Amino acid sequence: xxxxxxxxxxxxxxxxxxxxxxxxxxxxxxxxxxxxxxxxxxxxxxxxxxxxxxxxxxxxxxxxxxxxxxxxxxxxxxxxxxxxxxxxxxxxxxxxxxxxxxxxxxxxxxxxxxxxxxxxxxxxxxxxxxxxxxxxxxxxxxxxxxxxxxxxxxxxxxxxxxxxxxxxxxxxxxxxxxxxxxxxxxxxxxxxxxxxxxxxxxxxxxxxxxxxxxxxxxxxxxxxxxxxxxxxxxxxxxxxxxxxxxxxxxxxxxxxxxxxxxxxxxxxxxxxxxxxxxxxxxxxxxxxxxxxxxxxxxxxxxxxxxxxxxxxxxxxxxxxxxxxxxxxxxxxxxx
Amino acid sequence: xxxxxxxxxxxxxxxxxxxxxxxxxxxxxxxxxxxxxxxxxxxxxxxxxxxxxxxxxxxxxxxxxxxxxxxxxxxxxxxxxxxxxxxxxxxxxxxxxxxxxxxxxxxxxxxxxxxxxxxxxxxxxxxxxxxxxxxxxxxxxxxxxxxxxxxxxxxxxxxxxxxxxxxxxxxxxxxxxxxxxxxxxxxxxxxxxxxxxxxxxxxxxxxxxxxxxxxxxxxxxxxxxxxxxxxxxxxxxxxxxxxxxxxxxxxxxxxxxxxxxxxxxxxxxxxxxxxxxxxxxxxxxxxxxxxxxxxxx
Numbered sequence: 131x132x133x134x135x136x137x138x139x140x141x142x143x144x145x146x147x148x149x150x151x152x153x154x155x156x157x158x159x160x161x162x163x164x165x166x167x168x169x170x171x172x173x174x175x176x177x178x179x180x181x182x183x184x185x186x187x188x189x190x191x192x193x194x195x196x197x198x199x200x201x202x203x204x205x206x207x208x209x210x211x212x213x214x215x216x217x218x219x220x221x222x223x224x225x226x227x228x229x230x231x232x233x234x235x236x237x238x239x240x241x242x243x244x245x246x247x248x249x250x251x252x253x254x255x256x257x258x259x260x261x262x263x264x265x266x267x268x269x270x271x272x273x274x275x276x277x278x279x280x281x282x283x284x285x286x287x288x289x290x291x292x293x294x295x296x297x298x299x300x301x302x303x304x305x306x307x308x309x310x311x312x313x314x315x316x317x318x319x320x321x322x323x324x325x326x327x328x329x330x331x332x333x334x335x336x337x338x339x340x341x342x343x344x345x346x347x348x349x350x351x352x353x354x355x356x357x358x359x360x361x362x363x364x365x366x367x368x369x370x371x372x373x374x375x376x377x378x379x380x381x382x383x384x385x386x387x388x389x390x391x392x393x394x395x396x397x398x399x400x401x402x403x404x405x406x407x408x409x410x411x412x413x414x415x416x417x418x419x420x421x422x423x424x425x426x427x428x429x430x431x432x433x434x435x436x437x438x439x440x441x442x443x444x445x446x447x448x449x450x451x452x453x454x455x456x457x458x459x460x461x462x463x464x465x
Numbered sequence: 466x467x468x469x470x471x472x473x474x475x476x477x478x479x480x481x482x483x484x485x486x487x488x489x490x491x492x493x494x495x496x497x498x499x500x501x502x503x504x505x506x507x508x509x510x511x512x513x514x515x516x517x518x519x520x521x522x523x524x525x526x527x528x529x530x531x532x533x534x535x536x537x538x539x540x541x542x543x544x545x546x547x548x549x550x551x552x553x554x555x556x557x558x559x560x561x562x563x564x565x566x567x568x569x570x571x572x573x574x575x576x577x578x579x580x581x582x583x584x585x586x587x588x589x590x591x592x593x594x595x596x597x598x599x600x601x602x603x604x605x606x607x608x609x610x611x612x613x614x615x616x617x618x619x620x621x622x623x624x625x626x627x628x629x630x631x632x633x634x635x636x637x638x639x640x641x642x643x644x645x646x647x648x649x650x651x652x653x654x655x656x657x658x659x660x661x662x663x664x665x666x667x668x669x670x671x672x673x674x675x676x677x678x679x680x681x682x683x684x685x686x687x688x689x690x691x692x693x694x695x696x697x698x699x700x701x702x703x704x705x706x707x708x709x710x711x712x713x714x715x716x717x718x719x720x721x722x723x724x725x726x727x728x729x730x731x732x733x734x735x736x737x738x739x740x741x742x743x744x745x746x747x748x749x750x751x752x753x754x755x756x757x758x759x760x761x762x
Contacts, residue, residue, distance in 0.1 A: 166717075166718055191702065192702055193701045193702070195700055203617065206599035206601060206617075207600030208616075208617040209614070209617070326717045330717070
């Protein structure tokens, strides 16, 4: 009898909850791993903004995972109203299935990237191995932790940053860059599938001397886990532009285009930019950038478009099956 | 499950045969090794879960369990089990009944099919549903047209759970029902009982403990399944995260105390399951040895 009452109560509760949700607008933001904290803050701010502007209660649901995996889920039918992924190629892949128009990157300012980041090194307190720049990574006694470029967006940025560094050295060329990146990956001890997994490997399990990480992820580790680590910014790195887009097919079906569009545009507002900066993403807005300038080290940044001819090209040359990464990365067991 | 079959009346006598009376030091060594192993690999990790869960005090522990996302995950896990377990009871009893009481062509093949979910990786079990119901899969376009959501929603999670927990009830009942034979049912039929009457009054009372055992195992797996559910869930917090997925999310958010708090609920479930299992196992053995008495006299 009592059991039946509980079941009835549960059912009633779920019906009530369902009704309450139906009165609201909901959005699903499918994002990559390290943006959890960013969007937690941003969603609350946007809900407040939208309430005063349009009068609607908006609830934003979040899904996080490796960028490539998340793109795959959207292609397989995960009903994302907006995608906020690690790199343009993953949104291109969704666009290839006609869920998003091909010119999506022109629909919002700054290549549809409301914030940027870069790749830095996280080392153990006191920097015992004296790691200052990319060329220190190929020393024989340095153990590197990075995610796998095949599955992780952040890892592809890591790889390309190393490549760009070698290319920019005196006498640098493609062959030397290939040799250099090959050496870097020979020092990789653990190749996790996603950025957050790598951070956990380095920080929690204590493996490796240096973690190649998103700048925001590195700062977050410092903030969450205290002063057991130091951030080293190399002399040159890559301008990582994590892009955002409305998923046209979903918003047209669900009738959420207006609010989804506003959700992404508000990322570019001063408040949105502040939140990004507070979560250690580099803001695009000049005023906010000036305010947080002290937080980010000055570093020479190359871009994917200038150095690699855009993401589609970089993906094809470096990360497709049989591409350069497959040629240079030989897992230590197979040597 | 096989343990319950091996147990025959007189099994205890085996321990006194000369071939198994080892010197004391061997016994002590073996027991020490087994105990050490048990403590290091089972007891210690289990204890760690609770220590970590309470590392920041009861306040954090309780608030982790009562947060919106955690409650949603617990609710989804309960709903999933509440659908998957009864369905698998119906399926398991029918399959075991068919296999144990009747002879028909393809019987071996059916047994193999029932075991299939045990033998393939849960990730594959999940991917099967992506291939069938995904937007690029066989039924994807049709489902999208009719606005039916299966993948990345509750139905997909329930389907994947049913698939993974498919064999538990059937596997538990088949040996039991085979051991009991069909004599009692035949007698009931001769006395004029209908099919349902035979089932309710003869078969069900005979298998009830084995059935309960299967249900307990099935339920534990349904609530604890990670791999297959992870593939089909879409990881939308508060909507399609089950408890195991929620644990992973919290852990990846540096929220260790909360992650272990939710994990401790799952661990408690495991402990309760084990307790019930031991109880029920005892009853099942009794039932088997009782069913074998007449044939020995």
